[in-house]
Amino acid sequence: MIESWRWYGDLDAISLEEIAQTGARGIVTALHEIPYGEVWPSDAIAARKARVEAGGFEWVVVESLPIHERIKKGEGDLSALFANYRQSMANLAGEGVTTICYNFMPLLDWTRTDLNAPVAGGATCLRFEAVRMAAFEIHMLGRQDAEDDYPDDVRAKAASWFQQATEADRDSLLASIMAGMPGxxxxxxxxxxxxxxxxxxxxxxxxxxxxxxxxxxxxxxxxEELGVKLCVHPDDPPRDILGLPRIVSNGDDLDWILAAHDSPANGITLCSGSLGANPANDVPAIAARVADRIHFAHLRNVAKDPDGSFEEAAHLEGDTDMVALVRVLLDEQARRLDAGRADHLIPFRPDHGHHMLSDLSRDLIPGYPLIGRLRGLAELRGVISALSHAG
Known part of the structure; x- marks a missing residue:
């Protein structure tokens, strides 16, 4: 597997020099500065690739080439937006970058209610708290029918939280939820x-x-013409949010997507954390089900609560059997190698991580610390090595 690291370019406080010390050799990045729907110019792509390569890395995956909200809504004449997307793909392929991760989540790319939830030992993590989300939807946003999305006990606790919350509490909750806005x-x-x-x-x-x-x-x-592999990212969390539908949340959804345009170019970003937040999802089983169309993997873990809350766990300590999942990915790589595929290796990155140690004093992108992800990468590297040695 190709050990990779997400880097946000000039928006990232973590430097390529620091990333080099993690041992990762692939970079996952995007031109985040370009507004959605506009063409990614070839010269901007080439400049980003040159920076990546000057740091000793390969740009292995674009994450993400975003989809304009008008396309998701089917709003108006979309011909220019589709043409721009195709041109951006062509410009990326022209620079040798041929794996593109994207998502089809309406409005929000991801949703959390707390960006600094405490974990044992003094670190912090991202958390989705069902009670606070209910308080936001029912009492702050006043969304019609929001009460129908939550059980009685969660609604009662949400009302209590809202009544006791200060203005600063409510502002913090809104800011946490808005952190999932794309770009x-x-x-x-x-x-x-x-x-x-x-x-x-x-x-x-x-x-x-x-x-x-x-x-x-x-x-x-x-x-297909360009030799580009598209890979959709699952919904995060894998449930309807704010009254908006989510359609990339489980194995059945992935089956529908792969059948909707049956092509090897139409693939999956296997995100163990996003899928793992749904208690009905058996992530290793889903991975095995769509293994031949996994073009990229995000490996992280979550710990779930009975009320629908969840938080980011250490990579080997959450509810998903990470060893079993890595075994699926290694078996798929072996199958591809046996089939003679030159592109048999699956790029993966340690997704999210606990903010810990000196990262607690740095202004880092929520969920993307240096040390917490380094810990995750080291643990995953050990699992991969052990399973590869066992054969």
């Missing part, structure tokens, strides 16, 4: 979020699926 451009207050959510009125699950299939039909033939 570096849009952040909303409560009124703005209501307006943004209203633009999805009437789309629904089936409408979002239709719009996703249209996207695949528009871009997969081009990816």
């Amino acid at each position: 570096a451009f849009d952040r909303y207050d409560v009124a703005g979020l209501r307006q943004a959510l209203a633009t999805y009125d009437g789309v629904g699950r089936e409408g979002l699926r239709r719009n996703y299939k249209r996207f695949l039909d528009e871009v997969v033939p081009t990816s």
Whole structure:
């Protein structure tokens, strides 16, 4: 497997020189500065690739080439947006970058209610707290029908939290949820979020699926021509959020996606943390089910609570059997090698991590510390080595 590391370029306080000390040899990055829907210019791609290579790395995966919200909503004439997406793929392929991760989550890329939840020993982690999310949706946002999405006990605790919360508590909750807004451009207050959510009125699950299939039909033939591998990232968390449908949340969803445009170019980013947040998901079994279309892997773990809450766990300590999952990925690599595929190696990165030690005093992107991810990479490296040695 190709040990990789997510790097946010100039938006990242962690340098390539620091990343080099982790032992990773692949970089996962994107041109985050470019607004959604615009073409990624070849010269900007080449400049980013040159920086990566000057640091001693290979740019192995684009994460992400984002999809404009209008495509997700099926809104208006989309021909220019689809053309721009295809041109960006072509420009990436022209520079030798041919694996592209993306997601089809409406509005929010990920959702957490706490960016600094305490864990044992003084570290912190990302957490999704069902009670606080219910308090936000029901009492702060006032979303119609939000109460139907939460059980009685969670609603009662949410009401109590809201009544006791200070203005600073509520502001902190909003900021945590808004941290999942994609890119570096849009952040909303409560009124703005209501307006943004209203633009999805009437789309629904089936409408979002239709719009996703249209996207695949528009871009997969081009990816085939270019030799590009597209790999969708699962929903995070794998459940409807803020009344918005999520359609990449379980094994059945992945089956639908792979069948919607049946091509090796239409693949999966296997994210063990996103899928693992749903107690109904057996992540190693899902990985085995779609193994031949896994183009990229995010390896992280979560610990779940009965009320639907979850938080980022240490990579080998959460609810997902990480050893079993890595075994699936190694077996798939071996199958590809036996089939004579030159691209048999699967790039992976240690996803998220606890903020600990000196990282606690650094201004780092939530979930993307240096030391916590280094710990995760070291643990995963050990699992891979042991399983490879065992044969």
